[in-house]
Amino acid sequence: MRLRLLAATALLALASCNNSKTASAPATSGVTDAMIANAAEGEWLSYGRDYAEQRFSTLKQVNDSNVGQLGLTWSADLDTARGQEATPLMHDGVLYVSTAWSLVKAYDAKTGALKWSYDPKVPREKLVDVCCDAVNRGVALYGDKVYVATLDGRLVALDQKSGKAVWEKRTFPADSHMAITGAPRIVKGKVLIGSAGSEYFSRGYLAAFDAQTGNELWRFFTVPGDPSKPQEGKHLDAAVKTWSGDFWKLGGGGNVWDSITYDPVTNLVYFGTANAEPWNPAHRNTKGEGDSLYTASIVAVNADTGEYAWHFQETPEDRWDFDSAQQITVADLTIGGQKQHVVMHAPKNGFFYLLDAKTGKFISAKPFVEPINWASGIDPVTGRPNVNPDARYEVTGKPFVGMPGAIGAHSWTPMSYSPLTGLVYIPTNNTPQLYAPDPDWKPGTTGFQLGIDSTLGNVPADKKVRQATRAAMTGALVAFDPVAGKVKWKVPYPMPTNGGTLATAGNLVFQGTATGEFNAYSADAGKKLWGFATQSGVLAAPMTYSIDGEQYVAVMVGWGGVWDVSGGSGVSSKITPNISRLLVFKLGGKGTLAAAPPSAKRVLDPPPVSGTPEQLALGAKLYSNSCSVCHGNAAIAGSLNPDLRHSVALGNPKLWQQIVHDGILKDNGMVAWKDQFSPDQIEAIRFYVVKRANEDKALGDH
Numbered sequence: 001m002r003l004r005l006l007a008a009t010a011l012l013a014l015a016s017c018n019n020s021k022t023a024s025a026p027a028t029s030g031v032t033d034a035m036i037a038n039a040a041e042g043e044w045l046s047y048g049r050d051y052a053e054q055r056f057s058t059l060k061q062v063n064d065s066n067v068g069q070l071g072l073t074w075s076a077d078l079d080t081a082r083g084q085e086a087t088p089l090m091h092d093g094v095l096y097v098s099t100a101w102s103l104v105k106a107y108d109a110k111t112g113a114l115k116w117s118y119d120p121k122v123p124r125e126k127l128v129d130v131c132c133d134a135v136n137r138g139v140a141l142y143g144d145k146v147y148v149a150t151l152d153g154r155l156v157a158l159d160q161k162s163g164k165a166v167w168e169k170r171t172f173p174a175d176s177h178m179a180i181t182g183a184p185r186i187v188k189g190k191v192l193i194g195s196a197g198s199e200y201f202s203r204g205y206l207a208a209f210d211a212q213t214g215n216e217l218w219r220f221f222t223v224p225g226d227p228s229k230p231q232e233g234k235h236l237d238a239a240v241k242t243w244s245g246d247f248w249k250l251g252g253g254g255n256v257w258d259s260i261t262y263d264p265v266t267n268l269v270y271f272g273t274a275n276a277e278p279w280n281p282a283h284r285n286t287k288g289e290g291d292s293l294y295t296a297s298i299v300a301v302n303a304d305t306g307e308y309a310w311h312f313q314e315t316p317e318d319r320w321d322f323d324s325a326q327q328i329t330v331a332d333l334t335i336g337g338q339k340q341h342v343v344m345h346a347p348k349n350g351f352f353y354l355l356d357a358k359t360g361k362f363i364s365a366k367p368f369v370e371p372i373n374w375a376s377g378i379d380p381v382t383g384r385p386n387v388n389p390d391a392r393y394e395v396t397g398k399p400f401v402g403m404p405g406a407i408g409a410h411s412w413t414p415m416s417y418s419p420l421t422g423l424v425y426i427p428t429n430n431t432p433q434l435y436a437p438d439p440d441w442k443p444g445t446t447g448f449q450l451g452i453d454s455t456l457g458n459v460p461a462d463k464k465v466r467q468a469t470r471a472a473m474t475g476a477l478v479a480f481d482p483v484a485g486k487v488k489w490k491v492p493y494p495m496p497t498n499g500g501t502l503a504t505a506g507n508l509v510f511q512g513t514a515t516g517e518f519n520a521y522s523a524d525a526g527k528k529l530w531g532f533a534t535q536s537g538v539l540a541a542p543m544t545y546s547i548d549g550e551q552y553v554a555v556m557v558g559w560g561g562v563w564d565v566s567g568g569s570g571v572s573s574k575i576t577p578n579i580s581r582l583l584v585f586k587l588g589g590k591g592t593l594a595a596a597p598p599s600a601k602r603v604l605d606p607p608p609v610s611g612t613p614e615q616l617a618l619g620a621k622l623y624s625n626s627c628s629v630c631h632g633n634a635a636i637a638g639s640l641n642p643d644l645r646h647s648v649a650l651g652n653p654k655l656w657q658q659i660v661h662d663g664i665l666k667d668n669g670m671v672a673w674k675d676q677f678s679p680d681q682i683e684a685i686r687f688y689v690v691k692r693a694n695e696d697k698a699l700g701d702h
Contacts, residue, residue, distance in 0.1 A: 023304075024189030024210045024217060027143035030160070031091055033188060037264055042546040044090045047138050047183040048414065052330040055416035057504045057544045062587060063506030067520045067530045070553065071589030074112030076105075078580035082640060083539055083560020086138040087182070087414070090545040090554075094160070097556065097582055098136040098183075106163060112584065116163030120150045127669030128446060131199050131629065132178045132562035134669075137412070137540075138183035139256070141189060142211050149180040149193045155209055157191075157287045169214040171195065172205060172550070178202045178255070187269060187303050190217055194256025198274035198323070199448045200673070206252035208270050208306060218306030221271045223252035223295045235308035239293035245286030250443060252284075253277030254295040256288070258412050261328040261343075264360050264656075268300045268309050270343055272324040274349065276301065280437055280451030281319050282394040291316040294326050298345060298353075300360060310360030315349050316384060319394065320374055320435060321406035322349040327414045329424070330357055333483055344482055346415060346426050348408025350383070351378055352480055366485030368478055370411040372397040374402050394437045399456050405433025407496060413543040413652065414500035416509070421523050423479045423488055424475055425509045429496035430474045433457065438471040438625075446676040447626045453460050454624040458634040461695035476503070476512055479526055489526035497563040499555070501539025512538020513675040516576055518583070534583065535596040537564075537576035540683050554584045564638035577639050602643075604697040607651035611687030619688030622681055627675075633694040645693035649686075656686045 023043045026033050031045055039050035041058055048055050062070060078084065080098030085528035089096045095109040101122050106115040127134055130151065140147040145166060146158040153176065158167040167370040170177050172192060177200035185192045190208040198204065209215065221232050224240035226248050231237050243252070259272040278284055284292065296315035301308055315322040323345045333342050333354075342363065343355045350372040354363040360384035376386035393400040413427040438453035459469050475496040499512030503523055513517045514537045520530040537559030544553045558580030579596060611619070623635065630641045637643035649655040658664045659680045663672025673682065 006299070006581055012297070017064070026189040027210055027211070030143040031408065032140045036186060043313070044088070044543045044545050045141055046089070047087055047140070047185065047260070048327065051262045051264060053327055054329055054331065054419070055414055055501065056418050056505075058505045059544055059546055059551050060506035061546070062502060062504070062508065062544070062553065064508055064522050064529060066587060067506070067508060069587045070520070070530055070585050070590035071587070072367045072532065072582050072583060072593070073251065073552065073586045073589035074591060075593060076107060076112055076114065076582040078558065078582065080166070080580055081578050082558070082580070083133040083564065084556040084558030085135040085181075085540050085561060086556050087141060087541050087543050088159040088554050088556065089141055090543070091141055095554065096139050096141065096146055098139050098148055098478070098514070099580065100136065100558070100560070102136045102137055102148055103146050104158060104163065106146075106148060106160075107543060107582070109293060109552065117163070118148075118158055118163045120148070120154065122151045124669045125666040125671045126179060126512070129177045129197065129200060129450070129673045130181070131196065132181070132289070133560045133564070135181050135561060137181060140184040140186050142186045142191070145211070147184045147186075149182065149184050149190050151179050151181065151207050153178060153180055153195065155184065155191060155193055157211075157214060157215065160537055165334050167214040168207060169216070176202065181260045182260075185262060186211065187262040189283045191261050192269065194260070194271065196255055196257035196274075197510060198253035198257075198277050199450060200277070201251040201443075201449060202253065203254055204256055204267070206256045206260065206301070220298065220301050220306045220308070221291070222254035222256065224248065233308060235294070242291040242293045244290055245284070245455055247284045250284065250449065251277055252292075252295070254441050256325065258325045259328045260328060262303060263330050263357055265341060267303050268357070269303050270300050270328045270330075271298060271327060272328060272345070273297050274323040274325050275318050275321045278441075278449050278451035279319055279321055280394050280441070281317060281682065282437065282439075282443060283451035288395075289317065292318065296322055298328060298343065298355065311357055312353075312360045312362060313384065314345070314347050314351070314353060319392070320349075320402050322347065323408065324348070326408070326410055327410060329415070329417050330579055331417055331419070335363065335483055344417065344424060346410045346424070346480070347412065348404065348558040349374070350404050350409035352482060352485065353383075354425075354482060364485055368480045369404065369425060369430065371403050372409075374588055393435045393526070395436060399434050399642055401432050401434050404429065405431045407431045407433070411497065413497065413539060416501040416503040416541075418523050419505040420505060420507070422481065422483065424482055425501040425503055425511075425523070426478045426480055427498050427500060427511065428476045428478045430472070431496050432472055444676045446671070446673055448629050450625070451619065454628060455621045458620070458624055459636070460634070461692070461699045463699065465686070467536060475514065477509070477521070477526070491521065491526055491528070497539065497561060499538040502544060502553075504544060510542045510553060512540070512542070512556070512557065514538070514559070514576055518542070518555055518557075532585070535593060536579035550586055552584055552586050554582065557581045557583055560640050564640050586619045604645055604693050605643065606690050606693035606697065609691050609694050610693070611684065615684045615687050618681065619684035619686070620693045622677065623685050623688050626676070627685060635689050636696070644689045645696060647689070650690055652694065653683060653686065657682060660685070
């Protein structure tokens with residue numbers, strides 16, 4: 001299957017090479033390149049508002065002196081109970097949003113009246129190929145069309161007025177383990193999109209499609225293919241020297257799952273790449289070392305042709321899941337008394353990078369969180385990290401507790417930059433993670449393929465340990481000075497994975513929180529000036545627009561994403577329910593939300609513990625390395641996916657086999673695992689979950 005997938009992807013790429021010289025036709029009406037480039041005041045036409053992805057608005061009717069008068073003016077309930085991560089777009093009085101499962105909706109931006117809705121009908125079994133919930137981060141606007149990339153790999157163009165599909169193109173083979181959660185970007189008549197999947201068998205790429213026809217124009221692969229065959233570009237001839245063994249049979253990773261930034265000044269597209277796959281280098285490089293280019297990197301390509309321009313690898317030889325797929329922001333900064341056109345980046349690894357935008361030359365990298373223990377710092381000349389020898393867990397053979405962990409010091413939640421204050425506003429995380437090598441790991445067929453043993457990272461049934469774990473899982477809003485390389489101010493939060501940020505000329509920074517607040521802070525000093533109870537966690541970044549002289553602020557609300565899906569909510573100080581809504585505010589707004597439904601207390605009532613010690617140990621390892629991805633650490637789930645400790649199938653071995661082995665609940669996202677696990681292994685997992693349920697019942701922690 002993997003070989004067929006890789007061959008199909010290669011054929012797709014070769015076919016696209018024939019079209020690489022075909023010029024796309026820029027839009028001359030509707031939303032144009034010039035409108036996006038100039039970031040028309042009052043509208044929000046692209047994911048980061050402008051090409052530079054600064055997420056800064058010049059609107060200042062709402063400002064630090066009157067933001068206390070901000071109130072809800074309208075809201076819209078969303079027909080999904082998964083995480084909401086999209087930034088709405090606004091053009092010509094219409095607000096366009098994407099929701100979970102890649103649905104798209106258009107609202108009257110002033111009144112909230114629904115104009116149309118589109119459902120691409122993503123198969124629910126696709127959920128098994130998605131690390132972090134069935135989310136979608138937004139649409140793109142161009143000409144008279146709306147573009148959405150679906151979870152199952154389709155790029156769809158919709159008519160802006162009716163919401164009807166104009167064309168649909170598949171971006172990767174239907175049987176691929178890849179998925180799409182990111183927002184497309186528009187560059188000179190082309191729609192740019194990558195894919196997620198670096199924990200699965202996938203090969204990263206960025207592809208460009210003609211905005212009018214959907215025809216593929218170019219595709220840039222981020223990792224090499226079979227070394228015995230010609231590579232698709234000179235950049236891969238260089239990269240293949242940094243890999244060894246049969247890495248290509250596992251795909252390689254390096255997926256472009258989020259950040260894509262176009263710079264008209266250089267005519268370059270900058271994008272971030274994910275980790276190498278599998279995480280453990282011992283299972284991807286037989287020589288035991290190698291940078292694994294171009295993973296965990298920023299890569300720049302020519303916007304017209306997709307040809308390689310430069311790269312900078314932030315985490316060479318990554319083994320901690322330190323993706324560089326976070327938002328890339330372009331700005332003009334005065335450094336050492338001289339103006340420089342730079343790329344700014346705050347990736348997972350905890351260091352804030354400044355690079356020359358034209359050449360990729362390293363300027364600086366300073367920590368924006370603390371502590372960081374995987375590296376002692378960054379070489380000021382080369383930009384390479386000084387890696388802590390203990391962090392190379394595959395070399396030491398010992399577990400390593402990393403800071404930051406795989407959630408990242410900064411994940412996908414967008415940061416913003418204010419040219420008025422000169423500060424970058426970053427949603428940060430403080431989440432340690434235990435990494436342990438698994439020398440016996442073998443590639444599987446379903447779920448994560450990491451090459452590590454997650455068993456030791458299970459939080460035990462001990463109240464003191466759980467309290468300490470919860471205390472260690474925190475977050476913050478950090479205002480970072482990119483020139484000085486220092487944190488100017490920060491606002492601490494009791495949980496990680498808080499929402500993206502918006503900076504405005506009104507000296508404001510807006511951000512939602514994991515615990516259900518939407519707040520406004522003074523951009524210069526970090527003083528809280530306003531807050532609104534959202535009833536659900538906020539992951540998405542807000543945006544702002546104006547109509548008829550009134551400024552509005554909009555944000556998507558709905559808890560989910562990686563922290564909930566992975567069970568992080570289960571060991572955090574508070575589990576946030578999912579209530580998915582679009583909220584829109586203005587000065588003097590008088591709207592209110594319907595009361596949140598009461599949370600029901602669940603009682604654990606598991607069958608008695610059974611199974612041999614060997615079966616329980618096997619079940620713990622299998623669950624930790626595969627099932628925990630959706631059902632939570634130590635079988636403690638978040639609020640989205642089923643908590644197996646409460647499953648009715650725990651006491652019914654036959655039903656358990658029908659669900660896990662046969663996949664009778666595939667339409668709910670629970671696909672069959674018969675190609676990954678034997679019936680005996682599946683029964684061992686049941687024994688383990690029963691044991692965990694009994695432990696937590698005795699502990700009184702349900």
